[in-house]
Amino acid sequence: MKLLEYQGKAVLAQYGIPVPRGTLVTAGASLSGLVFPAVLKAQVLSGGRGKAGGIRIVNSVAEAQAAYDAILGLTIGGYRVKQVYAEARLDIAQEIYLSFTIDRSARAPLLMASATGGIEVESLPESGMFTAHVPPSLGVMPYLFRAMRSKLGLPKEVSVQVEAIAAKAYELFRKEDAELVEINPLAVLKDGRVVAGDAKVTIDDSALYRQPEHEGVDQDWTPLETEAHEKGITFLQLDGDIGVIANGAGLTMATLDVLGLKGGRGGTFLDLGGTDDPEKVRQAFHLLLKAAPRVVLMNIFGGITKCDTVAHGVRQAMEDQPTTVPVVARIKGVNEAEAKRILRDAGMHPADTLEEAAELAVKLRGSP
């Protein structure tokens, strides 16, 4: 669950990290209350907001109104700007980078900091980057900050503030079940204060049951992806025209890959997961058809999920809502013969191997 900048900053503030005073601009009326110069920022989850014109400095209500109207109409990284956040413009002397992420290989939180921030982390020079793993059972020990201080070479009055902010960011990272807390830039102001210029916070989806305040944040999902999420179906829309449905994340990815090798392009990633409920299959299939594929490619390896369970659900879905979209089904494993019979009777195209199924799906799609 990614948080928008203003939501991320609200969480930072909860943990005592200084953030600029800001307000979410929802209607033209609230623009008159701004203190100028101000900065208006598009609230979208994708990066590159500045380049796309989503961040503008304004000096009057009239300028703010014009900027607000311009930003609200923008599409950045494929997503329409629905919200604009206004802040007092910061008088920045230096931009620092600070983040906590999870290092899979080390199985530990990773602290990263650099005295030159403000640009995307991958563009920052590696030589200037301080990185350190934090033992989860111990937290950030003082020696880590001593090491960070000597690496970053910041003046004492700045480093004291940076360290206090880092300690609070780590507390947030752990207590809020965050996968990422990134403050970039962490701004050193001309008056000497250090404040969070931006905030990227991602909360672990698996922990939302104990972080209910972050539930329901708008994600960068399509309407169908949102519907799938509400129904508990693992579903993504891709840019091809062949609807792919399989069971298991790895197998669904492999099905898309084989389709790609055979000259097709998947339009959906639909992972049925392990289910023994035909109703869930029926719902998933309806969702798949809503994505308007030209052909459906189904690949089921039955183990926990019985092949005939899936076949029943699919047949039910096709009876509810007859479709002319051809369905190619490769179905293997427990109760395979029965499943194939059901699917053939329902007018689907059975295939024995994944390659065969992918080739057939590409053929049935016809020329694009």
Add this chain to the structure above:
Amino acid sequence: MSVLLDRQTKVIVQGITGHQGQFHANAMRAFGTQVVGGVTPGKGGTEIDGFPVFGSVREAVDATAATASTIFVPAPYAKDAAVEAIEAGIRLLAIITERVPVHDCLDLMPYARAKGCTIIGPNCPGIATAGEAKMGIMPNHLFKPGRVGLISRSGTLTYEIVNELTMAGVGQSTCIGIGGDPIIGTNMVEALDLFDRDPDTDAVVLVGEIGGTAEEEAAAKAKTMRKKVVAYVAGRTAPPGKKMGHAGAIVLRGRGTAESKQRAFEAAGVRVAAYPREVPTLLRGA
């Protein structure tokens, strides 16, 4: 004994009275596993399908001398169940549960390591030694005893590939489903090392997917091994920034792409199958 698990291993099931736990305890027994009992807090002293049920792991271990446990409890309780097992002396733990919070795994994994307990998972199909024993949910009928080890981040894709191996007459020693989460108890390099030291394994199949750098690290490890390693990587067509079902399967900031993994494998002399079906062919090839 192949790796980690054999027919001598005494296994308990935590969450045995749940739907999944009960079903798979039976399937594990049918596979040949010595399932010596189960644990459900509050249900100690009862029995289910002939398995004695204990109220705590300590009681189960004292009564049965179990050294391994398979965890089927819901995600919010998985960390607690795992620590309880480790404290009771369990040495091998398969956590099947999906959606365990990543911070719980950050706490758990270094702790298990310090205590000398090997964790497989979470969010995994478990581990199976063909013809001997299994812990977890892999379908029983797929396996054929033999000398190829398998390591996979995925579930059904593993079954697909094991099936291809069996159909091609290539038997397996042990299959380890290491799990699809970012933080897992046994990673690819560690699993490779187990197979490298196993006298019953001649070659290893790695089934990877996009996200993270586990495959790149495994490639470096494979280069040091005398045993043959072949690989399959899922997600070549996955768009960046999208979580492909598994919490760990995501290309972030250009890192963790299938191309990067394929390049790393090829540079290490590990051949990468384009189709799951090619895996047995690559194993046999010179």
